[in-house]
Amino acid sequence: MNNAKKSNRLHRGLLVAISLFQAGSLAILPLSTLLFLQAGACQELAVTGAKIIPVVGEPIEQGTIVIREGRIAAIGHDVKIPVEARVIDATGKVIMPGFIEAHTSEPMSQANENNPNVPFVSVLDTIDPMRVYFDEARRNGITTVSVLAGNSTMIGGQGTAIKTGETFLDAMILERVTGMKISLSPAGGVSRMGQLAALRKELADAYKLAFPEQKKSEATTTAAKAEAENTEGDEQRRAGRRGRPNGDAPPSREGRDDQPAESGEKKQDEQPTETASRDAKSQEPPVIDALKRPMVDLVSGKMLAFIHCEIPMDVMHALSLIKEFNLRPVLILGRGCYKAAQDVVASGYPVIFHEDLVFWERDPRSNEDRQINVIEAFQDLQAPFALSVARAGGDTIGQNYLWYQAATAVKYGMPQAKALESLTIGPARMLGVDEFVGSLEVGKDGDLVILSGDPLHVDTWVDLTIVNGKIVYERENDPKLKLLLEGTK
């Protein structure tokens, strides 16, 4: 994973170098052409005069932010602007980190594979950078997208995190593989029992492959024990004891449970000799089929498990699977899952909410209508979380937009700061890419949005979207927005 990041960095460095070279060789062109080129791929960019909301840290009034070679070089009140930098005067405007959409299948040409068990496929192979989605994303300040398979496939394949700035997929990749999409809601006539049994078998098989010395650990039978452990109460879960039952303890993977990211990196360094790097006592390294590799990576904690829970009971199953197979989960909740809020909050796992933050429910017996406020139900949530947009059937056009969903969250009781985190650093942490994106800090990627006013206001627009220090959207120069607003005549 980390290697991928590194090579990605290298790749980007190369790109920057190439464009530098290009800019140099074109120096004889007329000034206007040069300016145009600069607007497209400038090496240094300074945005001045705006209120900066870095999300991590306090807002800076009248701040300046300098981006060099695609990354934030300086940020603050008294920042020296390099002479060669292109300066954007953003007086009276507000700068925020680029927004991150944590869960979408929109960039894909088809969201779900027909085969229910396809851990070996990758959404990268179906992302179409020309889709209208990317246009809309840039228009609404989204700079990073976590693309995942839909909710209808049991093991739906590997997701990815990409930037919205380029049109060539390789240049868009932020994190090649983020995790595996798993769905607990059965599709195509399968029962929940069947779905769960099949899923457990796949995970157990992968577990045996990953940790062959534990062959007799009978991963499948540990389910009952894990379930028994479930009843021990929330305290232990909070304490981070997510190990397997004693007798069947898997090889120790210290640290990972408590600090998944850190130890995940440690493992990364060992990746080339992965099989040998397991515990010292491991015997003959088994040859792992390339098709089975992703599932092995999943149970060895090398990728996240994005688990879609449609109804509250799915949450319980998810929690026991996580414990049983030591998964690093992100819970994708259906709207009814507010009933499992206590368990979700206590688990400390990251959460992606359903698009309906407030909805109505009728009690089947008393016929009592109740308005359910998901925000209120999850008010104690400390783990990173993200919001979703509606792709169809929403109450208003607003549900198309991530920023509107954040405003709705505030409307129904979420503190504003928390809502802004759900657009930025929350999903970045959840996806393990907070090293690069999610806040405005020196060293991070130059991904930012310049808003016409304070965020979450009704007449605040995204004026400028910048990805890797490159302007990828300008409201002033958006003929399509004009058409959308004014119609064709």
Next chain:
Amino acid sequence: MNCVKRIFARNLLAVTIYTSVVHMLAVYLNLTVLDSPLAAQTLFKAGKVITMAGDPLSPGMVLVNEGKIVSVGSALDQGNARLVDLGDAAVLMPGLVNAYSQAGLSGAVRDEVTKEVTATYKVDLGIDWNSQSMKRALTNGITTACLTPGTENVFAGIASTVKTAKSNAAVLQNDGALVANLNTDPTRRNQARQRPDSIYLRIPTNRMGVVWVMRSSFDMAQRNEHDESLAPLRQVIAGERPFFIVSRTFADIETMYTLAEEFGFKSILVGGQESNLVLSKIAELKTDVILTPVPTGVTSGEERTEICLNRAGKLAEHGIRFCLSGDDLLAEARFAYRHGLNSQQALAAVTLAPAQILAIQERVGSIEPGKDADFIVLNGEPLELTSRVMKVIVDGELVFDVDGASR
């Protein structure tokens, strides 16, 4: 024997009436007199009152007597009135009016599938007052709604304008507009070629067919004056009954004007997705427009109409009287404002304008003496995305309170 029975029945009736009157009195006493003896009036006080009749008042007060507004001002004498102080942060504004709503008519009961012309069908007896959609409307701040039959009949029936908070007693217009559909919805279920054995043989199956049904119905109504089933059509031609025509595309709106000229009726345009393409004609003929929302997650509107997010602003520029409709009416106003309508017009488009289009502006739509005391209370500016409807007051009574109802 029969006679005895009848007397008994009559007495029973009298007793029932007597008990219910006593009961009502008791409830009345409980509600008002016990709070502050002698007070028959209530004085609402809020940090800001948006009246929709003149500039907002801050602070503002509204005096209410028996469900009607008595006076409005910045500083009113409390007198004997009971004071309801909503707080300095509260914004009080008129209850919202949804001019095209299907609340209470959910599910299959909206559309009659056996006939294409059901002009005399009335929604008022089909309203489920206890439905979730009614409660949703109320919590979204919609206090008055014009309930219309669905879109799958060419002539769908007669609309009814009601208050969402009450039951049958709260009907403002029982016998309202005739609702017709000049769009492709009436063809929707008739195209099922795979079901030739259907007991219903229904036309139309295409857009031309819809126009034909409408034209021939008007023709029949004129020639056969004894056909009671077409009476509402004659009333529409005579200008005695308002006429809603649901049309979305440019072509259908044009057709509406063709038919209007042929038969001499005046209609209110509902939907109007492509009204931005027919602006001058709409303005010239002074047609009222009830806009329906742009759906979520689409690249084109219903019936593949083009999206023009600033439709409302365009109508306003041309001096056309229009209003917004939708389940989340306040959100519609917010987006109309975001997309180009000015704030005053955006608020009017969900309060006074729909009341005027429905011709119930004497009762609702603004906070003025003599009108019904229908208010909503927000915790911020009504057009801000983060403001929430905290309380709803209908006929001077609190009918929804976030603190009491949310869980």
